[in-house]
Amino acid sequence: MPSRKTKTPHSSPPAKPPPKTWTALSVSEQFRTLFGLKKLLVATHREPVIYPDGTREASPLNQPKLKYPAGGVSQSLHRLLLQTGGDWVSLKSSPGPRKLSISLPGFPASYNLYRLGLKNTLESEGYQRFANDLLWPLFHEEPGRIGSQKEDFKNYESVNKKFSEKIAQVMIAQDNGVLWVHDYQLALVAKFLRSFGKASLPPMAFFWHIPWPSPNYLSYLPERRDLLLGLLDYDLLGFQTGLYRERFLESIRQEFSGNDEIEVSDQVIKKGTRTIHVGDYPIGVDPGRFETLSLDSIGLSQAKMFLAENGLAPEEMYLISVDRMDYTKGFLKRLQILDALFQQFPGWIGKITLLQIAPPTRSTHPTYQTYQKKVREEVINTNNRWKKRRWAPIISIERTVEHKILAPLYRLAAGALVTSTNDGMNLVAKEYLAAQKDEGGTLFLSRYTGAAQGLKEAVLIDPYNPSESAAIISRTLLEPPSIRRGRNRILREQISRNNIFQWMGSILAGIHDHTRRKE
Numbered sequence: 001m002p003s004r005k006t007k008t009p010h011s012s013p014p015a016k017p018p019p020k021t022w023t024a025l026s027v028s029e030q031f032r033t034l035f036g037l038k039k040l041l042v043a044t045h046r047e048p049v050i051y052p053d054g055t056r057e058a059s060p061l062n063q064p065k066l067k068y069p070a071g072g073v074s075q076s077l078h079r080l081l082l083q084t085g086g087d088w089v090s091l092k093s094s095p096g097p098r099k100l101s102i103s104l105p106g107f108p109a110s111y112n113l114y115r116l117g118l119k120n121t122l123e124s125e126g127y128q129r130f131a132n133d134l135l136w137p138l139f140h141e142e143p144g145r146i147g148s149q150k151e152d153f154k155n156y157e158s159v160n161k162k163f164s165e166k167i168a169q170v171m172i173a174q175d176n177g178v179l180w181v182h183d184y185q186l187a188l189v190a191k192f193l194r195s196f197g198k199a200s201l202p203p204m205a206f207f208w209h210i211p212w213p214s215p216n217y218l219s220y221l222p223e224r225r226d227l228l229l230g231l232l233d234y235d236l237l238g239f240q241t242g243l244y245r246e247r248f249l250e251s252i253r254q255e256f257s258g259n260d261e262i263e264v265s266d267q268v269i270k271k272g273t274r275t276i277h278v279g280d281y282p283i284g285v286d287p288g289r290f291e292t293l294s295l296d297s298i299g300l301s302q303a304k305m306f307l308a309e310n311g312l313a314p315e316e317m318y319l320i321s322v323d324r325m326d327y328t329k330g331f332l333k334r335l336q337i338l339d340a341l342f343q344q345f346p347g348w349i350g351k352i353t354l355l356q357i358a359p360p361t362r363s364t365h366p367t368y369q370t371y372q373k374k375v376r377e378e379v380i381n382t383n384n385r386w387k388k389r390r391w392a393p394i395i396s397i398e399r400t401v402e403h404k405i406l407a408p409l410y411r412l413a414a415g416a417l418v419t420s421t422n423d424g425m426n427l428v429a430k431e432y433l434a435a436q437k438d439e440g441g442t443l444f445l446s447r448y449t450g451a452a453q454g455l456k457e458a459v460l461i462d463p464y465n466p467s468e469s470a471a472i473i474s475r476t477l478l479e480p481p482s483i484r485r486g487r488n489r490i491l492r493e494q495i496s497r498n499n500i501f502q503w504m505g506s507i508l509a510g511i512h513d514h515t516r517r518k519e
Helices: 024-035 072-084 121-139 152-174 189-195 215-220 224-231 242-255 287-295 297-309 331-344 366-386 403-412 427-434 450-454 466-477 481-497 500-518
Strands: 040-043 086-091 099-102 111-116 178-182 204-208 236-239 262-264 268-271 274-280 317-322 352-357 394-397 415-418 442-446 459-461
Touching: 024 072, 024 500, 040 072, 040 152, 072 086, 072 099, 072 500, 086 152, 111 152, 121 152, 121 215, 152 189, 152 224, 178 189, 178 500, 189 204, 189 224, 204 500, 215 242, 224 242, 236 242, 236 500, 242 262, 242 274, 242 450, 274 500, 287 297, 287 403, 287 427, 287 481, 297 403, 317 403, 317 427, 331 352, 331 366, 331 466, 366 394, 403 427, 415 427, 415 466, 427 442, 427 450, 427 481, 442 450, 442 466, 442 481, 459 466
Parallel strands: 040 086, 040 178, 086 111, 178 204, 204 236, 236 274, 317 352, 317 415, 352 394, 415 442, 442 459
Antiparallel strands: 099 111, 262 268, 268 274
């Protein structure tokens, strides 16, 4: 189902029309127009920086060189706050002090990062289990992988309350103009902020990054009503696609049917005297950054060295996949597609390789341990089945690859293979396209990603149908380069227009306009 663009009427005309191509600077200018001198406050589960191990705690004259984790969303929000200034609350996951002042040369502002430590191990583990072993599989429609325990929701509530307490302290000190909370780990933050009885709260926006499932899956969640009511304490709720937005609205209708205090319409929920805007805002990437990295001569040399170290010459044809080793990414389906390709089209044997970059994730969780072991076994089996002299069909790299090397690897690849079985958006698909300036590499995109709902010209595959997917891949790889480049031009124009900064700008405008209508 195509994503419907949310149209939010302005109570007064904007100072200037939206830019044709959004940037961090244009978002910061818009933020100043909408919120004046007030600061943006962001809250996330993960922190946007990594404090180096073995570094002495910083003094004003001795700031360590921070590292920045891969992740398009967190790093784009990081660059936005370096334009506007502001505050950020997250969990502390690396060494260093509880509060950091983040600045970078070339950026006009800095922001404060407040790092929340969880000393209670049982509380931390329960919070993580409820988020990652219950909400994650359930909202990806994998109820058979649920591994939560009875007391986990209390710990989830407790950590959300701790976030809220820290956020409330920051708000008092900084007088923030808007709060923007991210993802399923922090769904109850607004509930606790309202419970503190503070007379005046800034507008509170929440973005749900993962899929919202069909409403019947919520029956597996005993605390579904608490979760839904907690989300309704925000002023704006954002989802990746129109489909997920509509599923959320249907979940509210089903759970609260007969409740006169809750009224649901197409993009608005009324709860008592409050109105909550519900919109779909497809997230994007920073295409200019990936294009620049893909063309950088030093990065290209490093990428070719990376290929050589892993047994691939730069002129050899390869497909690339880049995913955390998570069951939602369809690793086993991907290997079945590769098997089908060699069975149905043996001419590809020895001619094309899959470069699979797959850093493990949540490897202490039994569900993930079992799945990751199975993936490794199947990679070995597939290589043994099809290897030929020095050639093997799969090169699997179980570590993160820096963007400065990854972008040229995208550019050199004949195609990107995205096989997710359920994915909120999938930013790798958009990163790959951004790196394809004047090139004819093909994005083979699972139809079960949020990205597939917006990138209509992409070559769609079905991970549940390996035979058909293999035929599509073989046929498309043999297309004339002019056809592949023409397709990429259309797709690149789409991701350039709907980039990460347009996503930010539309949500900030939405929460501002929603607040103005309430006045």
